Amino acid sequence: MLFRLKFDSKAVKKPVISMVTLKTSALVNIIRAEVGPRRGELIVEVDDEVADKVENAFRELGVEVCRLEKKVERSEECVHCGACVSICPVEAIVVEEDGRIEFLDKCVLCGNCVNVCPVRALSLPV
């Protein structure tokens, strides 16, 4: 399960990832992190079985948690060229055996592929 975590100046001062890990004993894998002086935004991955527990632990620390259950959306315009494949930071875009380009569930919605698509077939879910 992927979570997008947003936190404000209060929570940003606390080592929230370590606190949650100690409290839940769950392994938290940081996929992307942008931490500034006043707010931070992280994308983390945890095992599905502990997802609820981890989510609650983050919320208790004042972190806004959003489950990333959707992935990049693709229109009929896609020609399966693959320009997006090597741009994906988490290797969520693959070429299938039959030559089709597929998007795996581990998409972190970074939007990099949306910007390189030559036929504008990709978009971030609303």
Place this chain on the structure above:
Amino acid sequence: MKGDTAERVKTVAEINEKIREGNVCVVTAEEMKKIVEELGAEKAAEEVDVVTTGTFGAMCSTGVFLNFGHSDPPIRMQKVWLNDVEAYTGIAAVDAYLGATQQSEKSQEYGGAHVIQELVRGEEVELRAVSRGTDCYPEKEVRTVITLEDLNFAEMVNPRNAYQRYNAATNSSSRVLRTYMGTLLPNFGNVSFAGCGEISPLINDPDFRTIGVGTRIFLCGAKGFVVGHGTQHCPGYATLMVKGPLKEMKPEFMRAAYMPGYGVTMFVGIGVPIPVLDVEMARALAVRDEDIKTKIIDFGIQRRDRPVIREVTYAELKSGKVEINGEEVRVSPLSSVYLARRVMEELREMILRGDFLLTEPVERLKEGEPMKPLRVATKLVKSVMNKAVTVSPETDVRTAARLMIEKGLNHLPVVDGEGRLVGIITSWDIAKAVASGKTGRVGEIMTRKVITTHPNEAVEVAARKMESYDISALPVVDGSGKVLGIVTSEDLSKLLVR
């Protein structure tokens, strides 16, 4: 009789007879490779009559000739726009050529390719034409809406399509490059490649025995022809000039595209049927991605002769990862193997239905010659640089200021005991130092991170550096960082008035 099969020759006429009778054996290029592997070339040549090859990739050298018909009163169209994309009109009164990469005057993400696509999809397109008016063509301006139906003539004529193979691209520089080979991430962050490898038409007939002038082909869903070899046709990198009727094309076999940060282009689907005339042809048709070599080129160097990073096969490229400098680098294809397969299958269906007969080339394609470069006088930094007046970090700021006034300079490179660059000071740095009362040593006020050039860099590249870093001079250094001279924006602007 021994050798009977090896010498056996099937003619195109015999194959066409089989197509008419409905007992022709047609397979796709991928199937043929397996057949040759399993049965051997001799048996394969006996069994298989036609192999369909295909490609579906971005082909910039694409466009359409259009004839709009005459208005009343008539106009000699001297300038023509279709949805604000200008078409070339230096031909007869109401003829024009619309190139796929021509940009709209309103949006850089829309261009000729999009207009062509909209015409094929049956959509309306705005036509605007202007003229100075003549006795025979008095009208001066026309503005109307047209569809493909309305046009008297619409023929796709592409000067360079279906590359036999293509160089792959990577980027050694420290910034993201937006190129016709897609987005290239910094520090060898990715590789992109074009072409469909072992299923591409020309790679399966390397001696051009059956693909030549007049060969009937599948072009974007229509029956088209090879006009001849394409532009930039050269050994190993053969190309085709092709044509086909726009009115018979199908939208699913073409797609307008915009390479972000680069420009408009068009994905074109091309299929070529190759008759299996003899064993030798069957062997050529067995070519595999493992056998097809190309080069990975560094787009980080902005010169014509970009360095070759390494040789690579299409098999490695298609695996999704290649090694560069000991690191695994991810690969993006830019051509669609998925749609190339659909092209091959569609072409096979057309042949099996008796809808598509093969042709013998009227003339063979020439071998091609190595590409000649365009000779332009490349001005190098060494031809415009001046001797630099240098100072040391220990130099007194006042002494440096006096030097600038005496010599009429605004920049002084700062060097160590061996003449190696350690910083730079400008007249602005001195003004700031004086304003804040810091008039000690040069080392205290100099800029340490210096943007430099080298003697063999093109002046255009040096000028681009100054522009992008918003600076007005570049010290010229050798490989060890020793200062050889300095080039300023004034030196470069002098070039313009020469």
